[in-house]
Amino acid sequence: MHPAKSVIFFTTASGGGYGLLLILLLGNVFNLLPTYIFFLLVCYGLAFILIAAGLLSSTFHLGHPERAWRALTQWRSSWLSREGVMAIVTFIPTGLYALYVIFFQDSFSALMELIGLVGAVCCVITVYCTAMIYASLKTIHAWSNRFVPYGYLLLSLTTGMVLITGMMMVWGYDTGIFGWLSPLLLLGSLYWKVSYWRFLDQTKSVSSPESATGLGEFGAVSLLEAPHTEANYLMQEMGFSIARKHSEKLRKIVLWAGFGAPFILLAFALFQAGVIGGIAAVLAVVLAGIGIFVERWLFFAEAKHTVAMYYGAKDA
């Protein structure tokens, strides 16, 4: 599948944003976070900026961005529509709670705490909807499997956790439980990614050139002549393929930049507070960001579509 930059940015940025927002909401509801107003302002601000920038970027690849509102109408059948609706709905409880927790710290309201929890649930549902846009496509074997929805949720939580840990380190706070959870989640994400790649390398689509043409009973099917000499939309969009040697290199970048190095840096930062720990944490955030971006690029580039079999691909 063609890796469109706008969609890759959308899923990584808003994925991280929702993860961070979820942690902020739960952290505030359960009193695990510092209540310093500027710290919260920056953290919530970052989460909302990441989410909004991602959502905005996702409209850039549309042929008619001005009609994007129409995408909110078909939530009964379409995961993309559900994602759009949930993204907007989520802004309400999360926005209200953020205002309450930042500007009305002296007052306590059980209702507002409840709204905070509702917001946290909304964050999870929105990320799940994003994942299901991909996981519901039976045509793409690399996407329509159980690894995908879990992976989106896990990576969203992990990036959020790395972000909050980095923030706390930079502000000089004791990272507490977050400092421990970050490396643990990175390790979990690494395990998930390796398992996903093993699944990808060992399995393939139920469809084949034989079933695509229905000519399997006559023998092995291969393309003799394509319908046209130049690449068409289908080949550009769905026929994107990446050389195996590149994909191996990129996988290593994901493992080390995305998970391995941030794990080491954050584990180090656990025992090394102060300036050096802060620098390690910032480096971890940057590396994890790069790694997740490459991870998402590969998620598209390595995915094969059944259509490619009509243009000479041996499997999907």
Next chain:
Amino acid sequence: MTSLPTNSPTKKLGLVIDLDICVGCHACAVNCKEWNTSGHSAPLTDQDPYGADPSGVWFNRIHSFEVENEKTGGRTVNFPKSCLHCEDAPCVTVCPTGASYKREEDGIVLVNADHCIGCKLCSWACPYGAREYDEDAGVMKKCTLCVDKIYNPNLPEESRVPACVSTCPVGARSFGDLGDPNSDVSKLVESRGGYDLMPEQECKPTNKYLPPRPKKQGSPENDTMALTPMADSSAGVISRWVDKFLSA
């Protein structure tokens, strides 16, 4: 509304494509482009049409496959492919705007170009590659089964079939109601063992494909005939005349 019709259409208009007859001349694809570039989803735009890297929107594409078999030898199969107007069309249910829809009256799958936002998700959901994005218009386009031709009262009755069907010089394409077991197309599918493409994708395509017939095995007698040497030019005039006379 992008949910599929609640009552599955009883009328299922579609095509039956005979892979035994198709000669791969691409006439159906050309006439499809010709009709549809001024039809329901007009125009079917092209990019760089006279340049080095031309591309454009077509609703019908003719692939050619080679089928290899050690016992029966290889064979070439020309393979026209257009929208199969699936009963469980995933391109319809994934559409976030309701632009992609399946008609309740005859099962034709269409795109409302005024509502399409051009997100391309429907083309990802289709296993067959039936949808092509129009870069110029910013919307998705696809085979309409010539909805503007098959119901057109201004055309003579025999012309009210899709452009690809009316133009096929060898009669490899048939059009009709595949929901009616007594229709000509349904009988054709029944008698020739018509099949679905990628049934495992569970889209229940309406269009059916008829398999190529088994090759005629050459009989030993025929083989000898083919190998009998004719008198060549070195033979005398009479010998050649006798050979010609007896061979006739």
